[in-house]
Amino acid sequence: MRSKGDRRHGGLGAAAVGIGALGVGEVIAATQGDSLIDAIGRALTDTAPVPVVEATVALSGRHDKAVIRAGVGAGALAATVALGALPDRARIAAIAALGAGAAALGLRQATRSAATVAGAGAAAGVLGVGLRKPRGLIGSLATAGAGAGLFVAARTLHRDLDRRRDEAIQQVGPMGSLAVVPQDGLEDEPGLSSLITRNRSFYVADVNPSPPRIDPTRWRLSVTGMVAHPLRLSLAELATDAVEFDAVMVCVHNRPGEGRAGNGRWFGVPLAKLLEYAVPESGATRLVTRAVDGYTISLPIEPLRTGAWPGYLVVGVNGEPLAPEHGFPARVFVPGLYGQYTGAKWLAELQLTDDTHVDYWVRRGWPSEPIWVTPQARIDVAAPGRASADTTTVAGVAWAPPHGVAGVEIRVDEGQWRAVDLGTELAPAAWRRWRTTLELPAGAHTVQARATSHSGEVQDGEDRAAFPAGPSGFHTVTVRV
Ligand SMILES: Nc1nc2c(c(=O)[nH]1)N[C@H]1C(S)=C(S)[C@@H](COP(=O)(O)O)O[C@H]1N2
Numbered sequence: 256m257r258s259k260g261d262r263r264h265g266g267l268g269a270a271a272v273g274i275g276a277l278g279v280g281e282v283i284a285a286t287q288g289d290s291l292i293d294a295i296g297r298a299l300t301d302t303a304p305v306p307v308v309e310a311t312v313a314l315s316g317r318h319d320k321a322v323i324r325a326g327v328g329a330g331a332l333a334a335t336v337a338l339g340a341l342p343d344r345a346r347i348a349a350i351a352a353l354g355a356g357a358a359a360l361g362l363r364q365a366t367r368s369a370a371t372v373a374g375a376g377a378a379a380g381v382l383g384v385g386l387r388k389p390r391g392l393i394g395s396l397a398t399a400g401a402g403a404g405l406f407v408a409a410r411t412l413h414r415d416l417d418r419r420r421d422e423a424i425q426q427v428g429p430m431g432s433l434a435v436v437p438q439d440g441l442e443d444e445p446g447l448s449s450l451i452t453r454n455r456s457f458y459v460a461d462v463n464p465s466p467p468r469i470d471p472t473r474w475r476l477s478v479t480g481m482v483a484h485p486l487r488l489s490l491a492e493l494a495t496d497a498v499e500f501d502a503v504m505v506c507v508h509n510r511p512g513e514g515r516a517g518n519g520r521w522f523g524v525p526l527a528k529l530l531e532y533a534v535p536e537s538g539a540t541r542l543v544t545r546a547v548d549g550y551t552i553s554l555p556i557e558p559l560r561t562g563a564w565p566g567y568l569v570v571g572v573n574g575e576p577l578a579p580e581h582g583f584p585a586r587v588f589v590p591g592l593y594g595q596y597t598g599a600k601w602l603a604e605l606q607l608t609d610d611t612h613v614d615y616w617v618r619r620g621w622p623s624e625p626i627w628v629t630p631q632a633r634i635d636v637a638a639p640g641r642a643s644a645d646t647t648t649v650a651g652v653a654w655a656p657p658h659g660v661a662g663v664e665i666r667v668d669e670g671q672w673r674a675v676d677l678g679t680e681l682a683p684a685a686w687r688r689w690r691t692t693l694e695l696p697a698g699a700h701t702v703q704a705r706a707t708s709h710s711g712e713v714q715d716g717e718d719r720a721a722f723p724a725g726p727s728g729f730h731t732v733t734v735r736v
């Protein structure tokens with residue numbers, strides 16, 4: 256039994272206060288389009304050790320952002336319950352420390368926001384007052400309900416800003432064209448990836464809990480640093496110099512068989528051209544692609560300048576401006592480099608500098624030099640043939656940018672490799688579809704695929720994790736006949 260003067264809380268009441276406090280913080284941050292929960296999530300992403308990042312990516316897959324958000328919410332509630340169990344003075348000190356920590360998140364470059372600072376302060380205030388004395392069931396339910404209502408209000412504010420942002424993107428108009436829908440002569444197969452990945456099916460991978468909202472009318476690309484002619488270019492100015500190219504983008508975390516790869520018809524300005532306009536100073540060795548939130552990916556200048564690495568400042572894909580989650584209004588893409596090395600989305604600046612610059616992931620233990628995508632074949636379909644149930648259709652996509660796919664082979668039950676039919680090559684940097692028909696005896700069989708590049712590189716079958724040199728292994732599926 257608790258004595259009357261004991262201010263310690265039951266878990267339920269404390270959790271209710273936690274929901275109320277988070278709701279207050281979220282709604283205040285949302286007035287500027289920001290989020291306290293997302294600021295915490297981003298800070299965790301920015302500081303988590305590489306093994307934790309790798310495990311999160313592997314376990315959460317495409318749901319990484321939802322998983323981080325839910326984790327932050329659950330962690331905040333658990334912290335409130337722990338706070339509620341503390342004696343008065345320790346609790347007040349802990350809330351003050353937490354509030355100050357959360358406010359500091361609003362001052363970090365990646366999540367800078369006065370509204371987040373204010374939201375953190377207000378949330379700490381709610382915790383301080385709300386945890387002063389235990390409340391009954393009705394009071395707890397009312398507090399939790401009020402907090403939930405504030406979450407809904409915050410969501411409404413975000414939706415409204417997203418809608419206005421989407422309208423502004425529509426005003427931008429087409430970027431490139433998909434006038435001629437490309438064909439590769441391969442029979443379509445249910446489940447087989449399309450030759451060009453639709454914008455809304457394209458995988459999303461980045462450290463931002465939600466995409467930054469950028470006003471295209473005010474946005475300018477700056478080319479700065481060690482250049483004779485600094486540039487400031489609008490989206491419309493960039494679009495006039497843009498050309499189309501077909502290429503596959505692949506995340507370094509794409510283990511064989513996974514979907515963190517997409518094939519697009521991109522629209523972008525060759526980086527060689529921008530560098531020619533800007534005129535690098537001698538001593539400039541590194542091109543830093545910097546996003547609006549300070550995130551950077553840097554590339555060696557020399558191969559970009561000569562065109563040995565055909566890199567682009569991309570302003571559109573598949574005939575449209577980039578989608579918000581894919582870097583609107585501009586990103587850098589060097590076909591053949593893994594996404595983590597290829598260039599920043601939500602680009603603010605191209606800065607020419609020397610080798611002293613250290614990138615976001617390099618600070619966390621990844622190699623500083625770009626990693627090239629290795630040949631990879633993915634099995635999208637392994638199913639009874641439509642013409643005859645005695646046959647099995649196996650089909651998929653393969654890539655080996657920038658050289659291109661020369662061949663794809665499959666093997667059954669680790670037997671002999673045999674070549675499959677290939678669709679025509681859209682471009683060497685693009686993915687290539689493939690297909691074959693097998694006659695298999697009844698029972699379960701494993702089917703594996705491997706790709707070979709035009710440069711003679713054969714896909715490595717050894718199972719290797721993404722960190723630190725990129726993944727390898729064969730995609731293996733089981734078919735039952
Ligand atoms: N600003 C910014 N750009 C970024 C990243 C990021 O976290 N922030 N992630 C990179 C990684 S790891 C990949 S795989 C690609 C993914 O691009 P997509 O989300 O359009 O598929 O963006 C790259 N560019």
Ligand SMILES: [Mo]
Binds near residue numbers: 460505506507594
């Ligand atoms: Mo990635």
